[in-house]
Amino acid sequence: MATFSGNRGLQMEQPLIFEQGSPDRTAVDLPDVPAVGDRLGGLKRQQPVGLPGLSEPEVVRHYTRLSQKNYCIDSGLYPLGSCTMKHNPRLNEKLARLPGIGDLHPLQPVSTAQGALMIIDACARWLMALTGMPAVAMSPGAGAHGEFVGMAAIRAAHEDRGDARRRVLVPESAHGTNPATAVACGYAVEPIPANRRGRVDIGRLRAALAPDVAAIMVTNPNTCGLFETDILDIAAAAHDVGAYFYCDGANFNAIVGRVRPGDLGVDAMHINLHKTFSTPHGGGGPGSGPVVLSAALAPYAPVPYVVNEGDGLSLVEYAAASDGKPCGRIKGFHGQFGMFVRALAYMMSMGSDGLKQAATDAVINANYVMARLKDVMTPSFDGPCMHEALFDDRFLKGSEITTLDFAKALIDEGYHPMTVYFPLIVPGAMLIEPTETESRQSLDRFIDVMRALAARAVAGDAERFRNAPRFTPRRRLDETSAARHPVLRWRTPAVDRAAE
Amino acid sequence: MRYLPLNDSDRRAMLAAIGVADADALFQDVPAGVLDRPIALPAHQDELSVERAFQRLAALNLAPSSVPCFLGGGLYRHHVPAAVDHLIQRGEFLTAYTPYQPELAQGTLHALFEFQTQVAMLTGMEIANASMYDGATATAEAAMMATRIAKRRRIVVSGGLHPHYGDVVATYARFHGLAVERLAGDWQGIEDAAAAVDGATACVIVQNPDVFGRIHDLTPLAETCHACGILLIAVVTEAVSLGLLRSPGEMGADIVAGEGQSLGNATSFGGPTVGLLAARETFVRQMPGRLAGATRDVDGRRGFVLTLSTREQHIRRDKATSNICTNSGLCALAFSIHVSLLGEAGMRRLAELNHARAVMAAQRLAEIPGVAVCNETFFNEFTVALPCPAAPVVEHMAAAGVLGGVPLSRLFPEDPLMTPLLLVAVTETATDEDIDRLVATLSAALQA
Numbered sequence: 001m002a003t004f005s006g007n008r009g010l011q012m013e014q015p016l017i018f019e020q021g022s023p024d025r026t027a028v029d030l031p032d033v034p035a036v037g038d039r040l041g042g043l044k045r046q047q048p049v050g051l052p053g054l055s056e057p058e059v060v061r062h063y064t065r066l067s068q069k070n071y072c073i074d075s076g077l078y079p080l081g082s083c084t085m086k087h088n089p090r091l092n093e094k095l096a097r098l099p100g101i102g103d104l105h106p107l108q109p110v111s112t113a114q115g116a117l118m119i120i121d122a123c124a125r126w127l128m129a130l131t132g133m134p135a136v137a138m139s140p141g142a143g144a145h146g147e148f149v150g151m152a153a154i155r156a157a158h159e160d161r162g163d164a165r166r167r168v169l170v171p172e173s174a175h176g177t178n179p180a181t182a183v184a185c186g187y188a189v190e191p192i193p194a195n196r197r198g199r200v201d202i203g204r205l206r207a208a209l210a211p212d213v214a215a216i217m218v219t220n221p222n223t224c225g226l227f228e229t230d231i232l233d234i235a236a237a238a239h240d241v242g243a244y245f246y247c248d249g250a251n252f253n254a255i256v257g258r259v260r261p262g263d264l265g266v267d268a269m270h271i272n273l274h275k276t277f278s279t280p281h282g283g284g285g286p287g288s289g290p291v292v293l294s295a296a297l298a299p300y301a302p303v304p305y306v307v308n309e310g311d312g313l314s315l316v317e318y319a320a321a322s323d324g325k326p327c328g329r330i331k332g333f334h335g336q337f338g339m340f341v342r343a344l345a346y347m348m349s350m351g352s353d354g355l356k357q358a359a360t361d362a363v364i365n366a367n368y369v370m371a372r373l374k375d376v377m378t379p380s381f382d383g384p385c386m387h388e389a390l391f392d393d394r395f396l397k398g399s400e401i402t403t404l405d406f407a408k409a410l411i412d413e414g415y416h417p418m419t420v421y422f423p424l425i426v427p428g429a430m431l432i433e434p435t436e437t438e439s440r441q442s443l444d445r446f447i448d449v450m451r452a453l454a455a456r457a458v459a460g461d462a463e464r465f466r467n468a469p470r471f472t473p474r475r476r477l478d479e480t481s482a483a484r485h486p487v488l489r490w491r492t493p494a495v496d497r498a499a500e
Numbered sequence: 501m502r503y504l505p506l507n508d509s510d511r512r513a514m515l516a517a518i519g520v521a522d523a524d525a526l527f528q529d530v531p532a533g534v535l536d537r538p539i540a541l542p543a544h545q546d547e548l549s550v551e552r553a554f555q556r557l558a559a560l561n562l563a564p565s566s567v568p569c570f571l572g573g574g575l576y577r578h579h580v581p582a583a584v585d586h587l588i589q590r591g592e593f594l595t596a597y598t599p600y601q602p603e604l605a606q607g608t609l610h611a612l613f614e615f616q617t618q619v620a621m622l623t624g625m626e627i628a629n630a631s632m633y634d635g636a637t638a639t640a641e642a643a644m645m646a647t648r649i650a651k652r653r654r655i656v657v658s659g660g661l662h663p664h665y666g667d668v669v670a671t672y673a674r675f676h677g678l679a680v681e682r683l684a685g686d687w688q689g690i691e692d693a694a695a696a697v698d699g700a701t702a703c704v705i706v707q708n709p710d711v712f713g714r715i716h717d718l719t720p721l722a723e724t725c726h727a728c729g730i731l732l733i734a735v736v737t738e739a740v741s742l743g744l745l746r747s748p749g750e751m752g753a754d755i756v757a758g759e760g761q762s763l764g765n766a767t768s769f770g771g772p773t774v775g776l777l778a779a780r781e782t783f784v785r786q787m788p789g790r791l792a793g794a795t796r797d798v799d800g801r802r803g804f805v806l807t808l809s810t811r812e813q814h815i816r817r818d819k820a821t822s823n824i825c826t827n828s829g830l831c832a833l834a835f836s837i838h839v840s841l842l843g844e845a846g847m848r849r850l851a852e853l854n855h856a857r858a859v860m861a862a863q864r865l866a867e868i869p870g871v872a873v874c875n876e877t878f879f880n881e882f883t884v885a886l887p888c889p890a891a892p893v894v895e896h897m898a899a900a901g902v903l904g905g906v907p908l909s910r911l912f913p914e915d916p917l918m919t920p921l922l923l924v925a926v927t928e929t930a931t932d933e934d935i936d937r938l939v940a941t942l943s944a945a946l947q948a
């Protein structure tokens with residue numbers, strides 16, 4: 001039934017901000033501007049920006065209504081595989097905003113920011129202890145940026161020996177950032193297939209390894225949610241030809257507090273603080289991607305970094321001030337400090353005992369989902385998984401229902417879908433990562449829904465799936481036309497008409 | 501352990517359902533001897549203890565919000581309306597993931613579409629993306645983008661560009677195998693960047709206002725660049741300036757990279773902040789990062805999706821325009837909410853207020869014997885020359901409870917000409933009394 005307003009109960013329609021207000025209104029009262037001459041050199045703006053004006057109540061209502069169109073971890077299970085959507089503690093948010101923390105300026109004298117350097121240093125020490133690695137570069141902005149730094153350090157180390165090398169081996173199951181990063185560091189990417197058990201095919205890896213290989217980039221636990229059983233041999237094989245082992249640490253949550261990547265032969269690994277260490281994803285960011293480094297790669301860490309030499313902490317901001325051979329600078333200032341605060345607060349709250357328990361519970365939860373769904377869906381690989389359970393679309397065969405349809409039906413049931421169509425090596429992949437912050441009751445309800453949906457799918461109720469979602473503020477959106485005729489901003493109706 | 505819902509009886513029941521004797525059986529693929537090696541870290545703590553620990557650490561810092569603060573050099577202290585922080589902490593924004601399932605993320609996507617529009621409007625460009633990590637990485641990505649568009653491999657970097665930005669461009673370029681020509685720190689404002697271009701040049705990167713605070717008319721440089729098939733990349737580190745200055749787009753920039761922290765975001769010791777990236781629409785397929793776009797749902801209603809993802813790593817892998825995945829979504833939202841609160845009139849007024857307060861402070865500082873203001877033009881930040889090295893003066897002032905500015909030797913450690921120069925930023929947060937204290941402590945420090 002259509003309503004007169006277009007709203008449906010709690011689901012409110014909301015126009016764009018540009019379709020509201022009037023230019024003379026504002027939600028920010030500011031004092032009068034003192035009458036002093038200007039020093040703008042005649043370069044004052046002549047055209048209006050084109051922004052709408054609204055009062056504070058209107059702006060607050062606008063964003064509140066927008067927020068109500070979002071699913072979030074606060075409101076429900078968010079089983080996006082590879083993304084580690086765990087609970088984001090609110091203590092962390094409070095601490096990141098304390099005076100003397102949130103208001104610190106990166107260029108205030110270092111003597112006035114000793115507490116800040118201690119936070120960076122403490123966060124670094126926790127990460128080094130948990131990974132069993134001797135060094136960490138703290139400044140990367142997110143996981144992919146950490147990959148860039150790790151691979152840049154690897155290239156710098158090779159170049160230092162006069163042997164830059166040419167190729168980087170990347171398993172086909174890897175996240176897209178891995179090959180993109182290798183290319184950004186000037187390497188050619190060579191894909192390595194997986195074996196039938198969802199692990200790196202070590203025979204194919206060995207065959208591809210040669211003295212022109214700079215590094216292998218292996219995710220562990222991998223993107224199929226499996227621990228790489230041959231990890232020690234993989235590391236040794238890489239090292240035998242003088243290549244480095246870059247580990248994608250996005251899935252560290254499965255093993256944190258229990259397995260130290262340093263014990264597996266890893267030379268560099270980024271850690272997504274916005275996954276394992278509970279900092280919020282914020283609808284796409286910001287993140288933070290510190291990268292731990294072996295002793296051989298540590299000298300190539302980028303500037304700036306904190307040095308703790310007993311008599312106070314200092315900041316090395318320039319290559320010339322470094323006793324290493326920094327690969328450069330990769331970010332404007334000292335890294336995602338606000339995220340270090342949150343991650344450190346989380347690590348201190350959890351402690352080594354709590355982190356170990358978190359990894360264990362994450363693995364129990366994923367295996368529980370696997371155990372209770374494997375008779376109605378098709379698990380892609382045998383044996384226990386780590387923190388995420390991977391299924392594929394074989395159970396949908398003959399139903400004319402796709403993985404995407406199945407995901408959309410889950411939306412109607414009040415759940416965010418699992419990751420779909422990733423990893424690429426599994427056709428119609430469905431990767432479920434419940435995380436340790438879901439209760440058993442919550443998992444049971446989810447599992448019951450998944451079983452019911454699987455049963456309907458097998459029974460041939462294709463309509464339910466193809467028409468889903470039906471209860472969301474918007475139903476399926478036309479992504480093809482969005483890409484074919486991109487509309488990437490609002491324009492005044494007059495400009496829009498002229499363009500047509 | 502307050503973040504963990506399972507208890508021992510849950511675990512036992514679940515392990516039984518899984519069909520294993522204990523949780524260690526689930527870790528059977530971990531090589532022998534590697535599982536559970538001792539890790540020397542403290543045990544878990546209650547919330548109050550953790551909070552106290554952070555309060556102690558915070559107390560070791562001089563909090564810029566508690567003293568007169570004139571720090572700039574890329575990040576700026578502004579008043580952020582209370583509504584911003586309230587709204588971005590709504591769980592629906594804070595604890596959502598990247599909007600890969602658009603039906604469950606219309607809030608984030610709608611807000612990103614508005615953010616992109618605001619950034620395009622403020623910079624005077626046709627389109628903008630959904631954010632980068634920060635201004636420096638946005639600049640480096642803009643340079644990489646320009647080399648792909650121009651199909652040339654040389655980047656010219658103005659001496660007015662923030663040196664950290666120049667360093668990040670140099671790092672990215674080094675690993676991409678591109679050549680970078682960096683002009684010397686141009687504190688006198690005499691540089692002729694056009695003279696540094698040649699047939700191999702893909703782009704020229706200039707900052708406005710530049711790192712010393714000067715305002716430039718980019719029009720002549722843009723004309724020279726365009727005559728040679730070169731792209732002009734304009735960098736803005738103080739987004740508030742866009743409310744009062746002629747926009748980079750109006751002056752002919754092809755790509756604008758910027759730092760958006762000033763609007764909506766805390767300085768947070770340098771991060772997280774929000775990188776802005778705007779460009780001409782014809783370059784869209786070379787743009788890095790996410791883009792939100794408008795479309796229709798099956799019922800014909802307007803809605804939003806992430807689009808043109810064939811540029812991105814998750815689709816294109818080694819052929820992607822960038823490796824970026826996670827960006828600065830929530831900081832972009834904060835930026836956007838602040839801009840929405842300000843509106844046209846507020847944006848203009850905030851910028852005028854910044855400028856006026858900076859003019860007042862510059863006049864007062866110029867009256868101190870031995871102190872000279874170097875800039876003819878500036879927005880809310882300018883360079884002053886002291887009769888002695890600036891770094892110890894800044895330490896002196898900090899000891900007296902005033903964060904008096906950034907010594908340019910910190911940004912240009914290898915250039916002795918920068919030693920006596922002090923970069924002073926004055927925003928709407930500086931009161932008359934703050935300016936009095938700036939003048940008094942600087943005078944006192946010069947006499948010490």
Ligand SMILES: Cc1ncc(COP(=O)(O)O)c(C=O)c1O
Nearest residue numbers: 082142143144175250287825826
């Ligand atoms: C396996 C894997 N690698 C790398 C990344 C990239 O990390 P980020 O998004 O923090 O850049 C992700 C996350 O999206 C991931 O899941």
